[in-house]
Amino acid sequence: MEFNRRRRLFAGSKVRDLRRRLAIPQASMAKQLGVSVSYLSQIENEERPLTPPVLIALTRQFPEQWGEIGQDHSIADLARAIEAGTDASIGGDALDEAAVQRGVEKHPALTRRLVALHDAWRRSQAQLRVLDDRVESGAPRGGSLPWEAVRDWFQAEGNYVDAVDRAAEALATILDQPRAIEHRLREKHGIVIEDARDDDHRLTRFDAESSRLAVSGVLPPDSRSFLLAQRLAVLEFGDEIRGVSEQSGLGSTAARELLSLGLANYAAGALLMPYARFREAAREVRHDIDRLRQRFGASFEQACHRLSTLQRPGAQGIPFFFCRVDMAGNITKRHSATRLEFARFGGACPLWIVHEAVAIPDRILSQLAETPDGARYVLMAKGLVKPSASYARPPRRYAVALGCEEAHASDFVYADGLHTGGVATPIGTSCRICPRTDCDQRAFPPAASELRIDPDVRLPVPYTF
CATH class of the missing domain: 3.30.450 (Beta-Lactamase)
Structure with missing residues (x-):
């Protein structure tokens, strides 16, 4: 298939829907795709076709969100072939993108072989990283250490846990007053919050029988708020946390317990910094962390x-x-x-x-x-x-x-x-x-x-x- 000469591909509505779904300003997406704002606007209004460079940029910048268009598998083939031919981590001169495009058009079997070899090379590099990790960590043969397994689980989930995040966001809409978390712990759950002894170096200590929560008195306000939010998350989102942990596929009890603790910490962060409000504020201040932490008390x-x-x-x-x-x-x-x-x-x-x-x-x-x-x-x-x-x-x-x-x-x-x-x-x-x-x-x-x-x-x- 020759992209420019045999068929012009118009899919501006798909590009526009993607940009709006991700809440990306038109200027930002244009910069990521390497085109002008007016060019992107013409694409979205179906006035210009999607050229191979734009399709490749969409595939590279939004690999998970940008799917194949219709049944045209050659678009994905072209993007993968160019990625293989221009991979800077492989020695030697990179192939010209136009040359790769001609290869896809004239020698499809050869370019598919190139892509397959590149995929195999990337898998070998991933295996090498695993071996490097094993050497450095001293992990036992045949299995991961519990904390390693939990970190890999979060990585595989994209560090986003939908059930827990949405539950925390829903509760955060109720807790919109200063000290609201501490008040909910006291009033709804009957928790008695007190300062820990000076010689107690634990950050918190919870006694379930007496419902007493001792909190270190040396903690700064943001750390104290986080630990109170973590305790509230355990009480409020216990079912969600248990459900995620049980379905995680982690083999050891220690790993599942560590995951439950990690999910409680995740929920505390989501409670203090609710998803939609935090994301909007982050874009507004261009991800200025000091401004964000002051606004959300984190x-x-x-x-x-x-x-x-x-x-x-x-x-x-x-x-x-x-x-x-x-x-x-x-x-x-x-x-x-x-x-x-x-x-x-x-x-x-x-x-x-x-x-x-x-x-x-x-x-x-x-x-x-x-x-x-x-x-x-x-x-x-x-x-x-x-x-x-x-x-x-x-x-x-x-x-x-x-x-x-x-x-x-x-x-x-x-x-x-x-x-x-x-x-x-x-x-x-x-x-x-x-x-x-x-x-x-x-x-x-x-x-x-x-x-x-x-x-x-x-x-x-x-x-x-």
């Missing part, structure tokens, strides 16, 4: 995490990745609604600005970064300190990072100081699987690589591969 980390969960079907927010990194470089929280893959058990790329942020608390750093597959991201990172209740217990120091693909930079306030479209910092996932040959920060060579050592040449690292 912490910086809580607001970051909530932004990464805005993936409700038909009402998605910007696809963000979110992670939390401790002083030793361990990634203790992670989620990615983007193509970005995290090193799950430490060993993350030292060029990520999040590592620098750990050492510089209360300062926001931003970065334009590019991964080996050619994807470019804008991200911010901030170092945080959680004080302890005693000199004998050191404070918790870590950093959080939040980012999105460069195409969304205009909607991300932290990208304003970056030269988007310019030179990006080349980052990777883990040295063990990073293919970059010219990185001065490499800690060790990629797994199964063939090392070349020249005793007469001194390089930043003592080998090439």
Whole structure:
């Protein structure tokens, strides 16, 4: 099939419906598709056809929402072939998109084979990441550790749990007054809330028999509100949480219990930052986290995490990745609604600005970064300190990072100081699987690589591969 010469494809209503369903301004979608606003308007009004470049951009930018048009499978074939032929993470020169299009038209069997080989290569890379995780984590053979299984479950769900999120949003419409959560705990559930003893280092302690909830007195207001919301979520949404946990497919009791706790924390965030209101406010302030946390009474980390969960079907927010990194470089929280893959058990790329942020608390750093597959991201990172209740217990120091693909930079306030479209910092996932040959920060060579050592040449690292 020759797209331009044999048939003109008009599907403007589908494009318009997609944009409205995702609540994306016309200017933002035009930028993501690489066309002008007037060109996109003409497409939506059926005045211009969908050309192959626009179809490819739709497939790349909205892979889950943009389906095949009618029964024309060649559109999807073209998009997959161009992705395979231009994948920047594969060595050698990328193919020209026009050449790939001609290949689809003139040699369909050959291009299908190209796509199949590319799919097989991507699967092998995914398996390599799993092996890298196993080496780093020391996980037992034949199974995942409970917390690893729970993190993978949330990742598979897109970090959005519909039943819990909607239940929390419905309750939030009732609890619209200051201290309403604490009042509901007292009045509806008969919970007695009291300050914990000074020598009790637990954040909360609940006694079901006496209905007493002791809360640490050293917590800042946003942390106290979150923990009260978490307890209310357990009481109000217990059935929803149990239902999700029982249907999760997690094999061990410990994993299901950890998932229930994670769902209660998820519900607390959704209760404090209800989906529709929070999503609208985030777009209004261009995802300025400080403005969001002040408006919703949340912490910086809580607001970051909530932004990464805005993936409700038909009402998605910007696809963000979110992670939390401790002083030793361990990634203790992670989620990615983007193509970005995290090193799950430490060993993350030292060029990520999040590592620098750990050492510089209360300062926001931003970065334009590019991964080996050619994807470019804008991200911010901030170092945080959680004080302890005693000199004998050191404070918790870590950093959080939040980012999105460069195409969304205009909607991300932290990208304003970056030269988007310019030179990006080349980052990777883990040295063990990073293919970059010219990185001065490499800690060790990629797994199964063939090392070349020249005793007469001194390089930043003592080998090439």
